[in-house]
Amino acid sequence: MPRTTPPRPVDVEAAFPELATMRRATTRLHPRPGTPTVHESSVGGPMLWPRDEPWPVCTIPHKRGSGYRYSDVLREREILERAWRRDPRSGPNSEEREVLAGFERGRHAPQLADTDPIPMIAVAQLYHHDVPGLPHTDGGDLLQVFWCGFERHGESRHEPHVQLRRRRSRDVTEMLDQRPAPGVVGREELVPSACVLFPEEVIEHPYFMSLDPALQERIAAWEGPEDAGDRYVSDLSTAPGWKVGGYIAWNLTAPAPLNCSACGTELRPLLTADEREWDPSTTSWIPVEDRPDPDTMRANAPTQVSPGRGRLTIAVCPHDPHHPLRLVTQ
Numbered sequence: 001m002p003r004t005t006p007p008r009p010v011d012v013e014a015a016f017p018e019l020a021t022m023r024r025a026t027t028r029l030h031p032r033p034g035t036p037t038v039h040e041s042s043v044g045g046p047m048l049w050p051r052d053e054p055w056p057v058c059t060i061p062h063k064r065g066s067g068y069r070y071s072d073v074l075r076e077r078e079i080l081e082r083a084w085r086r087d088p089r090s091g092p093n094s095e096e097r098e099v100l101a102g103f104e105r106g107r108h109a110p111q112l113a114d115t116d117p118i119p120m121i122a123v124a125q126l127y128h129h130d131v132p133g134l135p136h137t138d139g140g141d142l143l144q145v146f147w148c149g150f151e152r153h154g155e156s157r158h159e160p161h162v163q164l165r166r167r168r169s170r171d172v173t174e175m176l177d178q179r180p181a182p183g184v185v186g187r188e189e190l191v192p193s194a195c196v197l198f199p200e201e202v203i204e205h206p207y208f209m210s211l212d213p214a215l216q217e218r219i220a221a222w223e224g225p226e227d228a229g230d231r232y233v234s235d236l237s238t239a240p241g242w243k244v245g246g247y248i249a250w251n252l253t254a255p256a257p258l259n260c261s262a263c264g265t266e267l268r269p270l271l272t273a274d275e276r277e278w279d280p281s282t283t284s285w286i287p288v289e290d291r292p293d294p295d296t297m298r299a300n301a302p303t304q305v306s307p308g309r310g311r312l313t314i315a316v317c318p319h320d321p322h323h324p325l326r327l328v329t330q
Contacts, residue, residue: 003030003198003287005239012205012236015222016215019205026204026246027131028239030277030287031302034196038175041130041199043242043273043303044192047122047144048169049176056163057117062152064118065109067186070149072103077193077304084297109184119180120146120163123192123305124271126244127169131199133245135270135321140166145271149185151308160307160327162314164270189275189306200287204246205237210255235284241277242303245269248313252330258315262323267315270325275306 005028013020029043036042038049049055058064079100083092092100112118128134128141148161185191208216219232238249248255248269258267277300278286286294293299308329317323 001198001289003028003032003200003289005200005202005285006288009235009284012232016219018215022206023203024205024246025133025201026239027133027244028200028202029126029131029242029244030198030200031195031242032198033193033298033302036194036196039169041124041126041197043124043195043197044122044305045125045194045196047125047176047179048142048167048172049144049179050172051174051176053176055176055180056120056146056165058120058148058150058161059115059117060148060153060161061114062150062157063114064116064150064182065112065184066105066107067150067184068103068105068188069108070181070183070185070191073185073188073191076100076103076188112184118149118182121149121182121185121190121192122179123147123273124242126197126271130197131244133201135316135318138166138168140168142167142169143271145314147190147307149182149190151186151190160312160329162312162325162327164314164316164321164325166321187306189304191305193302193304195302199244202239204239206247207237207250207255208233209250210247231281234281240279240282240285241272241274243272243274246272248272248315248328249311249330251311252309256328258326258328260317260319260323261326263317263319265317265319267326268318270314270316272311272313273303273305273307274312275303275310276300277302 031043036045038046079096083096124145126134126143144165146163151158151160153159153161238247246269260267290299311330313328315326
């Protein structure tokens, strides 16, 4: 079922014409639980991967033997999904609870050294025909996104590690039968559940704190008291959820410069992975089709991931996709 974002409650460009020059198109991906194929755009679905091409691996030094078994994460979700769909919704039965109790964090792969290669997790694949705003180069029509199952990278040793692959789908003639996966992951919330996508293009405006201070003051005066009217941050600037392009919502930190380390060009958001498609402060973005049942289990958390602090944006150089990417967690 397609997903349709309701019109914004206020025409913010009519109130502040200068915002019209800052508008950006973004594609809300609207992931929903399903069984995608390799020929479809998806989150957590199968990848169109050549049989003879090495799967992406992480070799960055960090501990990788302790955590949750990847297979246990998937099995636990299957059991809980089945249990809560029974009528009446009584939850897991005694037999299921016994199985669930065995899915514990532990040192499940003590044989792994800190630099042993571990398969990256297949996060998303996006076809250009599904996401028109998706940057594509060298004739490629497919973007594939992977991240490590551990957030132990970067200077802080608490950052995600992401790899991108771009390809021409028509070049893949012999496909990999079964995708590799890590034996252990640091957090269950780094394993995406399989979702089909319902892409929809919407318009965004810069996050409030990214605006010129004088414009911030005018918007604040226009909004009035916090509990009155529609808030620019919640309803009129950036869309929540998984999306391609648009602007970054700097909810937890002040806006930071994002310049390409290779050429100095301002980086642009490529993909945002979000733990929630909406929350109590962003209900105006709930798609029309989801409004009859917005509190249904997993309605606003279909992918069951929570990267970084809950939302991860992959920013790339608009001039050269081969330049180093940057990650922003909020």
